[in-house]
Amino acid sequence: MPGSFLIADATGDDRAALARPADADWTRFLEMRASELAPGGLLFVQMIGTDTAAGAERVTAARLLHAMHDVAEAMVDATQLDIGAFHGFVFPTYMRTVDEALAPLDRAGSPVRGAFEVALARVDPVANPYDEAYRRSGDAEAYAEQYISFVRAFSESSLRDALFAHGSRGGAPEQTLDEFYAELRRRTALDPDWSRFEDWTLTVALTRTR
Numbered sequence: 295m296p297g298s299f300l301i302a303d304a305t306g307d308d309r310a311a312l313a314r315p316a317d318a319d320w321t322r323f324l325e326m327r328a329s330e331l332a333p334g335g336l337l338f339v340q341m342i343g344t345d346t347a348a349g350a351e352r353v354t355a356a357r358l359l360h361a362m363h364d365v366a367e368a369m370v371d372a373t374q375l376d377i378g379a380f381h382g383f384v385f386p387t388y389m390r391t392v393d394e395a396l397a398p399l400d401r402a403g404s405p406v407r408g409a410f411e412v413a414l415a416r417v418d419p420v421a422n423p424y425d426e427a428y429r430r431s432g433d434a435e436a437y438a439e440q441y442i443s444f445v446r447a448f449s450e451s452s453l454r455d456a457l458f459a460h461g462s463r464g465g466a467p468e469q470t471l472d473e474f475y476a477e478l479r480r481r482t483a484l485d486p487d488w489s490r491f492e493d494w495t496l497t498v499a500l501t502r503t504r
Contacts, residue, residue, distance in 0.1 A: 295308070295382075296381045298359070298363055299359045299360075299362055299363045299366075300355075300356055300359040300363075300384075300385065301313075301316075301384055301385070301387070301389070302351060302353040302356065302389060304384075312388070313394075316388035316390070316394075317394065317398070320390070320395070321398040321404060321405065321406060324337075324398055324399075324406045324409070324500075325406050328406055328410065331502040333502055333503065333504040334501065334502060334504070335501070336413070336499060336500070336501055337410065337498075337499070337500045337501075337502070338497075338498075338499045339497070339498045340495055340496065340497050341495070341496050342354035342355065342387065342493060342495060342496070343389050343395075343417045343495060343496025344389045344390060344391045344417070344494060344496075345391075345417040345419070346392075346393075346417075347417070351391075352492070352494055353494070354389045354494050354495075355387075355389070355491055355492070355493070357489060357490055357491070357492055358489050358491050358492075359385055361478065361482075361488055361489035362445075362449070362478060362489075365474055365478050365481065366457070367380070368477070369470070369473070369474065369477075373463055373464065374462070374463055374465070374473070375457075375458070375463060376460075376461040376463055378461075379457055379460055380457070383456055383457045383461075385449070386456070389494075389496075390496055391417070391496075392415045392416060392417060392496065395415060395496060395498050396415055399412070399500075409502065410500035410501060410503060411500065411501045411503055412499075412500060412501075414498065414499035415496075415497070415498050415499070417495065417496050417497075418497065419492075419493065419494055419495075420494070420495045421493075422490065422491050424437060424440055424444060425437075425441075425486070427440075428441075428486055434482075434486050437483070437486055438479045438482040438483035438486070439479065441482065441489075441491070442475060442478055442482060444491075445475075445478070445489075445491070450471070453471060453474070454467065454468075458470050458474070
């Protein structure tokens with residue numbers, strides 16, 4: 295996606311095109327859980343989300359994904375990464391709002407309309423343990439090493455398969471991917487706030503109706 299890896303940065307028809315499959319996936323998930331739960335059964339789900347309480351979107355991992363985009367863009371400029379693959383990539387994670395989480399429950403024609411009562415639906419900030427440890431120690435190098443290892447653990451497969459596997463130029467995809475994370479770690483050590491992970495967790499608790 296030109297300009298960003300973050301779905302929340304898309305606008306207009308592009309945003310709608312990305313939101314539709316995310317909504318379909320969530321609706322299907324709810325439909326399957328409704329088929330499993332007896333009346334009165336509770337479904338409790340937590341996921342990374344988007345906070346809109348302050349009147350503007352605060353999206354989980356937005357700062358991190360912007361930093362990852364910056365590193366990848368520099369690799370395009372250095373001819374290490376194909377620009378077409380770069381512009382065609384979006385990180386495949388949808389950070390829902392409360393309204394988006396509840397939408398299938400009320401929408402006409404939805405397979406889960408009326409299937410649940412809402413016991414709880416809210417977004418809360420969750421502390422970043424890597425950042426907290428850095429604030430105590432002041433060791434930016436150790437922070438960057440530990441934090442980017444965490445980032446790599448959840449992001450590597452998506453970046454490898456959807457971006458670097460066919461976008462690497464002048465080196466094996468594994469090597470280019472290693473260089474990507476090394477640069478992300480280097481820049482993070484220089485400025486820990488630059489790529490800091492901010493988490494707004496969406497919690498949804500639903501009771502199966504009779």
